[in-house]
Amino acid sequence: MDEARSIGAGDLRVLHHPVLGDLPVSRPVQITVDGQPLVAREGEAIAAALLAHGILVCRTMPRGREPRGLFCALGRCTDCLMTVDGEPNVRACLTPVREGQDIWTQAGLGRWEGPAG
Numbered sequence: 001m002d003e004a005r006s007i008g009a010g011d012l013r014v015l016h017h018p019v020l021g022d023l024p025v026s027r028p029v030q031i032t033v034d035g036q037p038l039v040a041r042e043g044e045a046i047a048a049a050l051l052a053h054g055i056l057v058c059r060t061m062p063r064g065r066e067p068r069g070l071f072c073a074l075g076r077c078t079d080c081l082m083t084v085d086g087e088p089n090v091r092a093c094l095t096p097v098r099e100g101q102d103i104w105t106q107a108g109l110g111r112w113e114g115p116a117g
């Protein structure tokens, strides 16, 4: 078993697909999601890393706080918006993971936590 496949018992990725074949080997990347450490695969989208660990909610709606998660998975809706490294409204389906990334479930419209906010 390669190191990327030994990411953890909670890994829900499809490791072998009958048409696409085996999941390519990639380097593990350490990220933090809502303050909890999580191991992702270099090059994958944030949303893919979250789904692989059973995390379905990316944000909540501004008024009713209903949860939202991956919907279109191609950057057309706004259901996967998250706060990443202090920047709100980052599309988790399009944004690749980076070593040390700090990712938070976004509440409503989010708020800037960086130097400009």
Ligand code: FES
Binding pocket: 069, 070, 071, 072, 073, 074, 075, 076, 077, 078, 079, 080, 081, 091, 092, 093, 094
């Ligand atoms: S899931 Fe629709 S933009 Fe990301």
